[in-house]
Amino acid sequence: MTEMEKLNRFTRREHAPEEVYLFDVILCDNEIDRDKERFSEKALMQMQPLFLGKTGIFDHDLRSRGQTARIYDTELVQEAGKLTSDGRPYMALRAKAYMIRTDSNADLIREIDGGIKKEVSVSCCAAKRICSVCGADRSEGLCQHVPGRRYGDTVCCVILDEIQDAYEWSFVAVPAQVGAGVTKTCGKETGQMETQELLLGEVENMLRAEVLTLCGKEGKVSKALAMAAEKMGLQDLMRLRRMLLTEQSGQVQLAGETDSTPLDAFVQRSREG
Numbered sequence: 001m002t003e004m005e006k007l008n009r010f011t012r013r014e015h016a017p018e019e020v021y022l023f024d025v026i027l028c029d030n031e032i033d034r035d036k037e038r039f040s041e042k043a044l045m046q047m048q049p050l051f052l053g054k055t056g057i058f059d060h061d062l063r064s065r066g067q068t069a070r071i072y073d074t075e076l077v078q079e080a081g082k083l084t085s086d087g088r089p090y091m092a093l094r095a096k097a098y099m100i101r102t103d104s105n106a107d108l109i110r111e112i113d114g115g116i117k118k119e120v121s122v123s124c125c126a127a128k129r130i131c132s133v134c135g136a137d138r139s140e141g142l143c144q145h146v147p148g149r150r151y152g153d154t155v156c157c158v159i160l161d162e163i164q165d166a167y168e169w170s171f172v173a174v175p176a177q178v179g180a181g182v183t184k185t186c187g188k189e190t191g192q193m194e195t196q197e198l199l200l201g202e203v204e205n206m207l208r209a210e211v212l213t214l215c216g217k218e219g220k221v222s223k224a225l226a227m228a229a230e231k232m233g234l235q236d237l238m239r240l241r242r243m244l245l246t247e248q249s250g251q252v253q254l255a256g257e258t259d260s261t262p263l264d265a266f267v268q269r270s271r272e273g
Helices: 003-010 041-050 106-113 190-217 222-229 234-249 262-272
Strands: 020-029 037-039 055-058 069-077 092-100 120-131 158-171 182-186
Touching: 003 020, 003 069, 003 092, 020 041, 020 120, 037 041, 041 069, 041 092, 041 120, 041 158, 055 069, 190 222, 190 234, 222 234
Parallel strands: 037 158, 055 158, 120 182
Antiparallel strands: 020 092, 069 092, 120 158
16 A cells, blocks of 8 residues: 555545655654653554554644644554663654645644654553552552662663553653653543652652661661661551661560561561562
8 A cells, every 4th residue: 555545544535645744753662751651562562553543733732723634654663773771672653644735834844844843742541550660550559669769670660551542642842752752641640640659759768768867776787777778668668667666665576576686587578578
């Protein structure tokens, strides 16, 4: 099928090549973006057919007067030897779009050709938001890992998966995915989830600072505890804080712990974990 045959599937009448302006755009890729999120490779494959025929607008303004282009073909592309920042083979979703040449869009066409209008953002619905460290689905509830923080050899990010629908794509000024020149909106709860993640990150940092202060007052295992606390998540930090306060106040040990060295046992389990 020729380019014009693919394009004319979306028009009411057959158009000639001189009537249309064609351009390629990278919609999204599998690189970790500024929001500490990335699309899974499966998600990119799911979006390939979903974006066929989708309209291009500006800044996700859903009013019909903002419609400016339409996608008539999509393909998955890979570059030999190119890897993402976390070492995976790079993959991107590329689209071919068209506009009808008119007097009113002549300036926009010149801006696209000149590289002024370049970055785009996709709007879609991702049913799953997977933690790259523990595999928890953050659409169902937050885990203890903070996107952007390193856990061992792994940098935590949120993997967008199980794409349910693709809505539109927009020209934007500031992209989140630097390499692909793309930002995105995935589902209705993204903003709320990001706010919760930031708040939990702040709570974890405050709790870790308090625990490190308490470790400095606990002579026998303070250094080991401090080292372990630097790698702990929120739940372990809360438990360690309770144990330190109990130890220093001389209260009865927590149920299930030995009377002699509960902190040593906790540090040993933390190292093993």
